[in-house]
Amino acid sequence: MEIKTAVEIFKKHQIKTRAYEHAMGMLYYDARTAAPRDSSEPLGQTLGVLSEESYKLSVNDDFKALVAFLIKNKDSLDFQTRREAEEISDNIEKTGKIPIEEYSEYQMLINESEHVWHQAKLANDYASFEPLLAKVVEFQRRFAHYWAPDKDPYDTLLDKYEKGLTCEILDKYFSDIRTKLVPLIKKIAAKNSSYDFPFTRASYPIEKQREFSSYLMDVMSIDKNRCVIGETEHPFTIEFSKKDVRITTNYKEKNFLSNLYSVIHEGGHALYELNTGDSLMGSALAHGISMGVHESQSRFFENIIGRSKYFTNKIFPKLVEFFPENFKGVSPDDLYRAVNKSEPSLIRTEADELTYSMHILVRYELEKRLISGELSTKELPEAWNELYEKYLGITVPDDTHGVLQDTHWSGGSFGYFPSYSIGSAYAAQILASMEKDIDVWGCVSDPSGDLAPIVQWLTERIYKFGMMITPSEAIFNCCSAAFDPSYYTDYLIKKFTKIYDL
């Protein structure tokens, strides 16, 4: 076969694969934002069919031969096509190691498991979810074994979300963080009794909060013709194309900060996807490169920008305009201190910047033990509660506010959580470099401006490349240096020492 013909077939194949991803992604999105309660059975059936079809599309001898041919001739390919071939070759190899019946059975299990988790969380009923979670863990362990029989299975799962990440790296990473941050967390806890911000618990009409979300999208320079906000239990971002990105949020009448920081966090994910290169559209590379780099963007906007004094000062007048009653007697400094109030708490997604990585540490340790088999899903709630006591010093009142709080495990995402913490650490290092290049805080402060210059800086170094670069290249493009977690701890210590006047 001629290379040119092979490339043509290969490109068409990616469009086809993308179509299945689009359809399945849409069904997923709908299930979490709009679907009626009882729709999970027909949904499971449809996902079963589509995932099997999509599997067969890639894992078949003809296509494997085509990809092998391209890999053999990779030096004759342009860079993008070469990266596509490499990426797809890796995926086929991985997916092909899972027998098709198991693959399809797993897809249906996940659909059921996410549905049951949702009900279980509402009803504080871990027991109803446990048998499904046990199956998910079993599948994850088996998949890891299929992919790399000689490797520690949890390392294999970590690598899926952040190439090269291992328990060895993370053990050291978390140990450093614990050593440096726990003393600070304790000092702050001792001071916290005097910090109270009742305006954060006042009633904020949801319709008004919806309008405020739209304002936040403008501030972040998110293109609303290509991105909309849906509503869901547990916020996430999904993209079907750079022309169609969905943010989701969860409005709580008595906690407006929850939505505010959800939108900024998910907005960071959205900016990444909205700004991948045009030439990648329809290609297998038209996504963010890894979970770690993705979370670096969401947490960069949520925390480093969104919880900075410059940003809270910027949005303060708008909050007063939208919620005049609630903001009576509240100063810009109150807002800044409220969004940075650090205290050990129950819910990860609402944790402050400083204690956040402790929540991740709990999950990291539990995942390791679940996947190794050292801990059973039956024992999980007790182990969860023990670790919250140990690392955060708080008592978990029930499973809804404990082990059932996150959707990840129900969806089979084991090895994902650490990327939140790693992403936060990337973000701190990226900031240090960005500050040398552009006037970050001048841009954030500009009352009539949006964050476009910051987005532009990130687009040039990370976003536009999609999956053409590796996570380490993304960091190197920004920082001209390898990943260094000390930026993260330095940043946190400096910020919180100042806020709490220690």
Next chain:
Amino acid sequence: MEIKTAVEIFKKHQIKTRAYEHAMGMLYYDARTAAPRDSSEPLGQTLGVLSEESYKLSVNDDFKALVAFLIKNKDSLDFQTRREAEEISDNIEKTGKIPIEEYSEYQMLINESEHVWHQAKLANDYASFEPLLAKVVEFQRRFAHYWAPDKDPYDTLLDKYEKGLTCEILDKYFSDIRTKLVPLIKKIAAKNSSYDFPFTRASYPIEKQREFSSYLMDVMSIDKNRCVIGETEHPFTIEFSKKDVRITTNYKEKNFLSNLYSVIHEGGHALYELNTGDSLMGSALAHGISMGVHESQSRFFENIIGRSKYFTNKIFPKLVEFFPENFKGVSPDDLYRAVNKSEPSLIRTEADELTYSMHILVRYELEKRLISGELSTKELPEAWNELYEKYLGITVPDDTHGVLQDTHWSGGSFGYFPSYSIGSAYAAQILASMEKDIDVWGCVSDPSGDLAPIVQWLTERIYKFGMMITPSEAIFNCCSAAFDPSYYTDYLIKKFTKIYDL
């Protein structure tokens, strides 16, 4: 092959087909309720791929041979399987007559055309939509020719939505309606100046209207665990399974009746789909039988029940509770007369029961001429405006309120409109029969009851059979007689003569 094996493969095939329909339906639903403006390009690409795959699934030699084998042995099949085989055999034959490139090109055209129509309607810009509409008409004409080269193409299209319906039948039907109703419409127009109901134009907060929709679903005994309401420009109902039915509506702050009757109309469609038999789940027969019968249900609930005095009296106290300010000084009789105010108007979906069929007549005549080629899409707006002058005596101010108002043509639905009118006529005949059987108005009046007994009656005679029966069998099951349009004209004349005291 053994029959048993053939049936097994055949049943699995239907589940697969259903999965593609589910995915494509979901993408359609999302595009109309949630998607960002610029998402139409990636959506078109995905629909192109999925429709081609779905086409190949059914139109291939293996599957054709299987279906032919079942048809040959149809006397050995149970009734449902036999009907499935007949239905699918018909479809394959029809679809197979369209070359695959044209089929896939058409799917993409429709996606673009619906998108452009939407923009054109907002901008009152028919010219931007016209070239696409011209292509759609051309495709429809060509498809009709593929399906039945010797038949009048518009008859072929009519038959697609209501088996057996022809221009000959409709010419007579509409001529009767015109003769009987136009004098009444004129008499009422002469009286109308004294009828004004300002409360219908007051401001009704959309959040409150949303809550009211939920109450309406309860009254209609719609199971909210299997059915939810989305929001869109032009309301429609879509079902993915009897466990997942979606109603859509459009909230207008200054026109609460628009949403109220949208929900009841779409709720009628939803009830049909929610109550198809359990044994049909996943089968090709798990849908309402035809557009005419479907519209008979939506218009039965919207008009015959929803605009009856018993129903307006029933919901009146709830309206007062929800909107106390707006209903100050309004009597139950005002509400009844407001929702039955008959006057020639511009917008079909907001037309009263009496003038409604005149709107359909306009579209019927235009479709006939478009498909025959007698009228070009360029000349369409002018012809539209002329017929509104002729049949309704009103002047169309712009295309947004004229030829661009309906989505149907942009989606390739030619021959669909008459089923709205035929459905209304079915509904009147069904009522006459239902009244003999159960205490319809006692049920509607019961202040603590819902419409479940009415739904039950219809389920036993129509809904539960899905596509196992023909439209005429559905009517016969209800009325023990063939379709007779005189029930419709009698019903309208009696109702409006009384309301307008003529």
